Amino acid sequence: MRSGPWAGIVVLSRGTRRASAFRRIAAAAGAPPAAEWENTVTRPRILVVGAGFAGVECVRRLERRLTPDEADVTLVTPFSYQPYMPLLPQVASGVLTPQSIALSLRRSRKYRTRIIPGGAVGVDLKAKVCVIRTITDEIVNEPYDYIVLAPGSVTRTFDIPGLVDHAFGLKTLAEAAYIRDHVISQLDLADASPDPAERAARLQFVVVGGGYAGTETAACLQRLTHAAVKRYPRLDPHLIRWHLIDIAPKLMPELGEKLGRSAHEILTRRGIEISLKTSIEKAGPDEVTFTDGRVVPTHTLIWTAGVVASPLIAALGAETVKGRLAVTADMALPGYDGVFALGDAAAVPDLGKGEGAVCPPTAQHAMRQGRHVAENVIATLRGEPKRPYTHKDLGLVVDLGGKDAVSRPLGIELHGLPAQVVARGYHWSALRTNVAKTRVMTNWLLNAVAGDDFVRTGFQARKPAKLRDFEYTNEYMTPEEVRAHVAASRAAQ
Structure with a gap:
């Protein structure tokens, strides 16, 4: 590290011209030559935590809008x-392969983000x-000048005896493939079982x-x-029973009365006990x-009863709203310079719904917030005003498999095949890369023509892996x- 008056200079560059201006001034003042100057000057460091919808959209916008000289962008994620x-x-049911919905972060031609393979604790x-x-x-330890917190969420669990030891979650590709x-x-x-009781339990x-x-x-x-049961002539199809339970009085109340009732009727007609x-x-x-007192013999319990913000949020020691980080409408964290949060982990005010409302943790919001927060980071970097996040609701889509679906695009209620076309069309268009779009469309067409296959791919080991084994919620530090x-790391330097 160079000592003297130039040792502490950090250039908050707005581009090549400003960096060049600093070099000219430095040369006139007797600063080190250009080669040594590059080792002294550092660009602002933008750190993005999380590679979900919010984090990836933020990184993509930063790469497109910032020149390489303006800032260094780093992304923290366990997977690339x-x-x-x-x-x-659809991955859990085998309609899609896991690879088809794993969108590579390294395919962008403008890709220059440094990826740290890990998780922020x-x-x-x-x-x-x-x-x-x-x-x-x-x-x-990763120092930063600006940080965008988009760590997402984890499965919400309750203090129910045996839940984390015996239930499966559905928050990751690994869990979907395992299920x-x-x-x-x-x-x-x-x-293969000769025991009628075991056979019945395994089919619930x-x-x-x-x-x-x-x-x-x-x-x-x-x-x-x-x-699949058609390929098992020894099994009675009537023994297969699916139970869908929820503490709410209605199925998917966000859909509205009519579509919610339609989804309920479709599932009931197909034999799912709700x-x-x-x-x-x-x-x-x-x-x-x-x-309600019923005891159901089963070896399969899938828990999808909501999500909560990543435990990283609790480790910050900042104000939260129902577990989500309390941020302003421009997604900045009050009282801290250069800190932004969004997506499932942040309680972003929903200005369209009035005071006190916050945006729900949906992919639609996360993608828009990711692009918006990138613009606000850039504005802060360039000394420009930030803008509050506003949105127009595009509607909801629910794919129930086959020709069954319910959708409400832009307030228009659809069900059946038209709803399925809208649902899959929305998901297909939202896929970020052409490679992913091609794979997903190919999988859909192949499934429609050839039907399902029923081959276990080997993800399931002899030792069962349940909810507690896929989400590392005990890895986080306290404030x-x-x-x-x-402090210890700095003292050791």
Whole structure:
């Protein structure tokens, strides 16, 4: 590190011209030559945490709008892809392959973002240091000038005996692939079992959560099992029973009365038993007890009852709203310079719905917020005013598999095949790369022509992997631990 009056200079560049101006001034003042100057001058460091919809859209906009001389962009994510989460139920049912909805972060021609393969486990907002656990379990400190917090969410669980030990989640590609293997394995095991009680238990499936994820998961997997049972002549199709339960009084109330009732009727007609105002009291390895007293023998409990903000948010020690970081309408964190948050992890005010309303944790909002927050970061970098986030609702789509769907694009209520066309058209157009679009369309066409296949791909190991094994919620630091770690690291330098 160079000593003297030039040692502490950081150029907050607005482009090549400003950097050149600094070089001319420095040369006139007797500064080091250009080669040594490059080692002294640093560009602003923008750190984006999370590669979901919000984080990736933010990075893409930063890459397009900033010149290489204006800032360095770094992305923290365990994987070098963005999962297209709304299509996870179709991966779980085998309609789509996992690779088709894993959108590579390195395909962009303008790609120049540095990726740190790991997860942020803490942030010292005052010291401007993010603490990262890499995929090799190494703890590293990443300093920043601007940070965009988009760590997403984790599955919301409750203090229900046996839940995290015996339930499956559906938040990652690994979980979706694992659930597909597990469901097919239940058919295999039931077909091979001479015990009628075991056979019946393995052919009962319970999905908790009547929102989009739970409803689509139950619908898609129910189609898979009823198509697969034709290949198992020893199994009675009437033994296959799917249960969809939710504590709410209505299925997907966001759809409205008419479409919600339509979705309920479609699923009931297909044989899915829907129980509302009901949850589970306890879960075991081979049975689930409902809050209404029923005991269902089953080896499959899929938990999709909502999400909560990433535990990283609690590790910040900042103000939250129902677990989500409290931010202003321009997605800045009050009281902290250069800190922005968005997506599932932030309570972004919904200006279109009045005072106190916040944007729901949906992909539609996350994508728009990602682009918007990038513009606000750029505005801050260039000394320009930030703009509040506003939006126009595009509507809702729910794919129930096959020709069944319900949709409400721009307030127009659809069901059946027209709704399916809208639902899949929306998802297809939202895919970020042409490669992903091609793969997804090919998968859909192949499934429509050739039907499902029922091969286990080997993701399921002999040791069961349940909800607690896929979401590393115990990896995060407390605010005190973060500050102590950063202080110790600086003292050791």
